[in-house]
Amino acid sequence: LKTHTFWSERSSKPLHLCGENELDGQLRALRRQLHRYPESAWTEFATTCQVISMLREMDIPVRYGREIHDEGYMHGLPGEQELERCLLRAREEGADEELLEAMRGGFTGCVAEIRGELPGPTIGIRVDMDCNDLSECTEEDHRPAVEGFSSCHRGCMHACGHDAHTAIGLGIASRLQRSRHQLRGSVILIFQPAEEGLRGAASMTAAGVVDRCEVFFSLHVGIADLPLGTVAAGAEGFLASTKFDVELEGLAAHAGLNPEMGKNAMAAAATAVLNLLAIPRHRGGASRINVGTLRAGTGRNVIPERAELTVETRGESTEVNRYMEARAKKVCQAAADMYECSCQMRYMGGAGSARCDGDLVLRAADILREVEGVEQVLERFDFGGGEDAVTMMERVQQRGGKATELVFPFALKAPHHNPRFDVDEDVMLLAVRCVTRLVLEL
C-alpha cells in the first residue's frame, strides 16, 4: 500500500524565513516532490494546493479558482471523468479538500500578489506548473530513477522543467516578500496551469490577470544546451501554434463477412496523417506539424468505425501558422470524405507569435550582468518553440506595457519532452536571484 503521498512530503519552514542556502535546499526538495507527482494540463490540483499553502505560509495573498479564469477561454480541458479522477488522486495524496472543491472542473493555478512598501509600477511574473503526457525513463542512468524521485503517475512526467519553474516562482515570492521594504510597486506572480498545449494563458488573460502589469516577465529553464550561467534577457522565434482534435466517424462492419459495408475511419486517419505531415514548407519561415496521438478501431476483425487524432500546427509567424492550420483542416476533411466518414474538428488551444520589447531586453540585460553566477547575458535567443506566455505578453503590450521572456539554459542531458529529460537544479537559485534583482532594480 502507498503510505507515502504528495502531502506527506510537504516542507515545513516558510520559505521567506530561509536564508539563501536553506532556500536552495528547499527548492530542490520541492522540485523533486513536484517531479514525483506530476500533473497534466488543467489537473494541477495537488500542485496548486501545495503552492497556495506555501504562499499562505509566507503571508502572501493569493487568488485561485473561478476568479482567475474566464471559462469561455478554457480550451482543451480533459473529459469530466478524467478531471474527476485526477482530483480524487490529489485528494488521496493529501491535498486540501476545500481548495480542491474550488478548483473542481479544472480551475487550477493561482495568482499571488506581493505589494512593495514603496510606490512603483506593477510587474507581472509568470511561471507554469503542468507536466507532459509521457512516461518517464526508468533506466539506471536517469537521475530521478537513481535518486528516487521519478514520476509515480503513469503517463505523466515533468519533461519540460515546469517543476523547476514552480519552485523558482515560490523562491522569487520568498525573496520579494523578504524585501518588501525596498520593493517599488507591486508584483503579480502568476502560477499558470496548462502551458503545454498553449491552453492556460488564454483564460487567465481573458480574466484580466495581467491587465494591471506595466512590465511582464515570463521565464523558462533549459531550451538550449548552453553552460549554466548563460542567461537570455529576451527571446525570439516563438512559434505561433494551433492545437485541434479531430474525430472521424465511419461505420463498423465485419472485416471477414462484409468488408465493403464498412466506412473505415482508420484508413481515413492514416491518409490524413501522411498528408498532414506532407503539407508543404512555407517560404515565410519555419513551420511545424504533428499528429501527437491517434486512436482508432475497437477490435481486430471489425472495420474501424472511429478514429481520434490530436493535431498541432506551428509557424514562425501567425501567417505561416494560419497557412498550416488551413491546409491541415483541408486534409482532414478530404481524408474523411474519401472514406465517407464524418469529421469533427475541435479547437484545443493556441497562441500567436510575440516579440520581446527591445528596450526592456537591453535594460534587463544590463541588470542581469551584475547578478552573481551569471557568466554571459544574451540579448537574442532563439526560442524555437511555442510559449503560451506569448498570449499574456501580447495583452500587456496592447495595453502599453513592456514584456520579455527570460531564459536560463543549462547543459541538457536530453531534449525537452524526452523521457530522459532532467533539470540541472543549480539553475533554480540562479533564476530566483536574477528575477528578484530585475524586479528590485528595474
Place this chain on the structure above:
Amino acid sequence: LKTHTFWSERSSKPLHLCGENELDGQLRALRRQLHRYPESAWTEFATTCQVISMLREMDIPVRYGREIHDEGYMHGLPGEQELERCLLRAREEGADEELLEAMRGGFTGCVAEIRGELPGPTIGIRVDMDCNDLSECTEEDHRPAVEGFSSCHRGCMHACGHDAHTAIGLGIASRLQRSRHQLRGSVILIFQPAEEGLRGAASMTAAGVVDRCEVFFSLHVGIADLPLGTVAAGAEGFLASTKFDVELEGLAAHAGLNPEMGKNAMAAAATAVLNLLAIPRHRGGASRINVGTLRAGTGRNVIPERAELTVETRGESTEVNRYMEARAKKVCQAAADMYECSCQMRYMGGAGSARCDGDLVLRAADILREVEGVEQVLERFDFGGGEDAVTMMERVQQRGGKATELVFPFALKAPHHNPRFDVDEDVMLLAVRCVTRLVLEL
C-alpha cells in the same frame, strides 16, 4: 450501487428436468443473462462458471481449467492486468471462487461428456462462448435496449450470437442427458472460449479434446439472412486466417523544437495501414485484410514513439491466406524501416480452411429434413468468414473422423459484429432439436 449481478440472475431448475416449452423459456432467459454480461476472448470467467454450474446440476461430468488447454497454444491472451481485472469482475458479479481460481490466467471454457447407455461412436459438438470487443447500440429500436438486457460491460457485446450458442449447448446437453437410455456412444460437448480471433480451438485441440471424436459437429446461428427454418447441413467458404499484433517503436522528440530527431512510429503505422489495405487481390480466391485497432503516440506535441496495430489476414484457401500474411509482414517491416523504427510482430491466432465431409453432410441433411420446424435443408452454404472450429474439424479428419458445420440462419436485423446485431431467439430451440436428433439418429 450495483445490486443486480450476473450470479443473482441464475436460473434455478436443472434443464434436463424441463419439458420442451420450459426449456425454451430457460434458454431465452439464459441467453439474455449472457448477453447482459458478455466476456471477451479468454476472459469468459463468469460465463464458464455458469455453464459448469448448470452442467453439474444436470449431473453431467465436466472438465475445465489447465486440463483442457495446452498452454503452448494459447495465443492472443490479453495482458495479465486485463485478465485479472476480468476475473475480479466475474468474482464481483458472483462467480464461484474455486472455479475462478482454476481458470486464472485465461484457462476458460469447459468440456462435458454425456455417456449413452448403448454402445456407439464418440461424437463431438462444439459451441463457443466469447463476445466481441465493441460497444452495444443504445438506440431505442434495438431490442436488448428496449427489453433491458443490453450489455453492461463497456466495450463488450455479444454481436456474433455466441450467447445463443452457449445456451444451445446447454439445451443439447439437457436433451441428451434426458435421452441417455437411447444414446449410442458418447457425446463430448465442448464449450470453447476465444472463438473470436480464432484462438481457443488451437489450445483445446492440442490438449486432445477432440481426439476421440469419430464424428464432429460445429454450429453457428445467423450468418446468412434467410428465413428461420432454413438449416444448412454443411458449409464451405471458411476463410483461413492469421491474426497478429504489430508494435512499432521509434524515438520521441519535441515536435516544435527538434522534429528531425524523432523517429515517427505513427507515420510508419499510417504507411503500413494504407499499404496493408492495398495488398493486391489474389486470383486463387477471396482474401481479406483488416487493421482492427491502431494506437499511437502519447501527447500532442511529442513525435509519436510507439504504435500498436492489430492485424488479420484471411484467404479462401490456406495458400491465399499465406500470401496475404507474407505480404502483410513485408509491408509492416518496410514501413518500420522507412522511419527507422523497430518492428515486433506477434502471432495471436489463426486457422486454416477446412472442408465438410460430403457423406456426413448428406446423411445429416436427410435427418434434418425430418425435424419439426425445419422448412428447408441446404447441403451447400457459403460461410464466408473464419470459423475457429475448423482447427478441430481438421484434427478429427486427420484421425479418420468426419466433420461438418451446421448453420441455423434467421432473418438478420443487422450483420454480425455490428452494434445492432440481435438474435432471433426462436432459433435456439430449433438448433437444440436438430442437433439432438442428429446425435440420436446418426
Place this chain on the structure above:
Amino acid sequence: LKTHTFWSERSSKPLHLCGENELDGQLRALRRQLHRYPESAWTEFATTCQVISMLREMDIPVRYGREIHDEGYMHGLPGEQELERCLLRAREEGADEELLEAMRGGFTGCVAEIRGELPGPTIGIRVDMDCNDLSECTEEDHRPAVEGFSSCHRGCMHACGHDAHTAIGLGIASRLQRSRHQLRGSVILIFQPAEEGLRGAASMTAAGVVDRCEVFFSLHVGIADLPLGTVAAGAEGFLASTKFDVELEGLAAHAGLNPEMGKNAMAAAATAVLNLLAIPRHRGGASRINVGTLRAGTGRNVIPERAELTVETRGESTEVNRYMEARAKKVCQAAADMYECSCQMRYMGGAGSARCDGDLVLRAADILREVEGVEQVLERFDFGGGEDAVTMMERVQQRGGKATELVFPFALKAPHHNPRFDVDEDVMLLAVRCVTRLVLEL
C-alpha cells in the same frame, strides 16, 4: 534505313487454296508478321489492311471503316496526334492508302461474311486484333527474340495472343470459304479492334454488327496453363469492368522559392493510388482495381501541376464492379480536393459480365470431342478476366440468340500481358479445325 516493312512480308497464296499443312505454315508466318508489327487499340491500321487484303484474295466480301462502327460508342480513342502517327507508320510500312483513308480517326477492324450454299442460321464469330501497350522482352530465351520476329514497334507487344486470334480468324474464313457447298446459313466473321481496354465491342455492337446472329462464338487462346488439346466449350468468371482516365490539375510553383503556393497534383495522385488499391474487398465476389499508368509533373524543381492516371475496376458481377467504380471515383475526387486540384474523370471503356448459354455449351462440347487433336473438352472454365466480346454476347442473347466463349489453352511460358508471353503456334490450326467443325455441324 528500314527496308524491311510490314507489307513486304505479305504472304502470296490465297489461304483458301491451301491444304491444311500449307495453311498451318501460312498461319504461323502471318502470326509472326503481326507479332512483329503490333498495333495498339484503335490503331490496327496495317493489321486491318492485311486482313482485308487476304479476305479479298479469297473472294470473301468485307465491310470496314465508318460502316461497322457507331462513333458515339468509340470510347478510349488515342489522341488525334497519336492516331495520325500510327496511320503514317502503317503507310510507311506499306499499307493500302485508300483503306487507310477509310480508317482514319480509328475506324479499324473489319467484318467478313461467308454465305453458305445451304439455308440455315447466321453464326457470328469474333476474333480481336490489337496488341498490348508494353515493350517485349529482349532476352535470349524469348522465342520471338531468338527467331527474329520480336516487336519492332516500341512500347507495343502482342502479349495476349491477338496476333494468333487474327490468324485463326483468317484460317477459319479460308476453311469455310472452301466448304461453302456444305455450309448451312451464313457466317459473320468479326475482326474486332480495341479489345484491350474493353473498347471496340461497344461501337461495333451499336452499329448492329451482331444483330443478325442467332449463334455467336468468341474465342481466346491461352488463359490457363493446360496442355494443348484441352479445349473449353464455355467459360465463366468474366469480370465486369470499367475503364476511366483521371486528370488532376493543380498549380505549379517553384519548389525552392514558394513551395506553399503550389497545388501538388502528384501528391493528390499518390494519395489516390494508395487509396484506390485499398478499396475494400466485396463479399459479393472477386474484385480488381488497377492504376495502370501515372504521369505527373514537368520538372524536378517545379511543384507538379498535372497528373494523369489510367484506372480500371473489375468485379465478378456487375454489382461488384459498380461498387468498385463508385468507390474509386470517390477516392479520386477526395484526393483532388485534399490538394485543391480539379479532377476530371473520363469513361474509356467497359463491359458487363455475361454467361455462356448452357445448352449451346453442351452441344458444342459434344462436337468438339470429335475434333482431331482435341484431348479433353471442358464445359466449365474459369476465365477470370474481362472479355470485351461479352458486350456482343449480351446483345445476341437479348435478341434471342445463344452465345459462348471457346478457349484453347496451351502450356504457358509466361502469363498474359507479360513481356515474355508467347503463343504455342500449334494451337492455331487446332482452333481453326474446332471452330470450322462447330460451324458446319451445329
Place this chain on the structure above:
Amino acid sequence: LKTHTFWSERSSKPLHLCGENELDGQLRALRRQLHRYPESAWTEFATTCQVISMLREMDIPVRYGREIHDEGYMHGLPGEQELERCLLRAREEGADEELLEAMRGGFTGCVAEIRGELPGPTIGIRVDMDCNDLSECTEEDHRPAVEGFSSCHRGCMHACGHDAHTAIGLGIASRLQRSRHQLRGSVILIFQPAEEGLRGAASMTAAGVVDRCEVFFSLHVGIADLPLGTVAAGAEGFLASTKFDVELEGLAAHAGLNPEMGKNAMAAAATAVLNLLAIPRHRGGASRINVGTLRAGTGRNVIPERAELTVETRGESTEVNRYMEARAKKVCQAAADMYECSCQMRYMGGAGSARCDGDLVLRAADILREVEGVEQVLERFDFGGGEDAVTMMERVQQRGGKATELVFPFALKAPHHNPRFDVDEDVMLLAVRCVTRLVLEL
C-alpha cells in the same frame, strides 16, 4: 512550313559598336529571340552558337566545347537520343554546323575573356543560359503571347530569366570591350549551361574555368518582387541542394488475371512520394523536398513494372540538406522494399550553400549606389533558392578570392518557374551598367 528560324532572326550589328540606346534595343531583341527558342539544360546548342557568334563579332576570344568541361562532373545529362534531337533541332533552326559538332553530347556554354590594357586582377562574371522544362502560358494577357515571342519549343520555357541573363552577359561584354583601355586586369565572362538542376557549374569549375578569378560575380534578375532600381550587392539564404533520380523496378502482371503476381512499382512510388513530402522539418533551418516528375506503368490493365521519379532536396545549410537527402534515400529504399522492387538512385546535380564575402559586398554596394538608375542598394538579400554559381563561388573563395551574388529585382508579374513568368526588360540595361561599373571601378 517553318520558314522563320532562330538563325534568321540573328542581329546584325556588333554590340560593342552600339551606343547605349541602340544596345538597349539589341538586348531586348536578343532576349526575345532567346525566349522564343528556349533550350533546356545541356542542350543550349543554338543559344551557345548565337553567343559565340556575337562574341566573335566583337573580336572577343571565346572557348567552348570539351575544353571548358570536365566530363566526369557532367551530371544529369539528358539521354543520348534527346541530346541528338535537340542538336538536330538547333541545326534545323540554322545553328553553325562546326560549332554544333564541338558541342555534341552536351558540351554547351562558352567562356569569353576580355583583357584590359591596364594591369590588374582577374574578375569572373557568370551568367546562365538554360530554360525550364515547362510549357509557356498561352493566355492573352501574357506579354510574350501578345507580342509574339512565346516559346515555340513545346515543354520548354525561359521562366527564370536566363534569357535576360544571356543578353546581359553579351551587353557587359560589349561595354567592357569598348572600355578595354581603362580596364585593369582581365574579365572572364562565363556563359554557363545547365543552371537549372544545379548541374553545369560543377563541370566548368572542375575544368578550372574560375581558377584564375580573384573576384567573382554571379548575377540574377527578379527573385524578389521589388521595384526596378533596387539592387542587391550580396545575397544569403542560398539553399544547398541535392538532385537525384530514382528508378523502381518490380514485375508486371495482368491486373485482372494475376494481380498477386505483380510487384507494383507505382504503388511503391506513391508510397515514396507521400513519405518524401512528409520528411520532418529540421530545427537547423529551412528545408525543401520535391518530387518533380513521376512516370509509372505501361498500360491500364498491367500491374506497373517501372516507376521513375526525379527528386530534389534543399536545406538552408549543407547539414540540413544532407539530413533531407539521407532521409529521402531511406524512404525510397524502404518503399521499394515494401513492394519487392529494386531501387536505383542516381545523383543528378547539387550544390552547397555559400556565403558572399562581406567586404566585397560593402565595396560593391558603395559603387552601385553611384550607378544611374539605381534607387536603392541592399547589402543583405534573401535569395531563398538554390544557385548553381555557389559551386564557383566556393572554388574562388577556397583559392583566396572573393565572391558575391548580385541581384536585380523588378516588379514580378508571376513567380519564377511559373508559366506566366515574364521579365521587365528595363532591368537588362541597368544590370549591364551596374556590372560594367563594378568591374571598372573595383
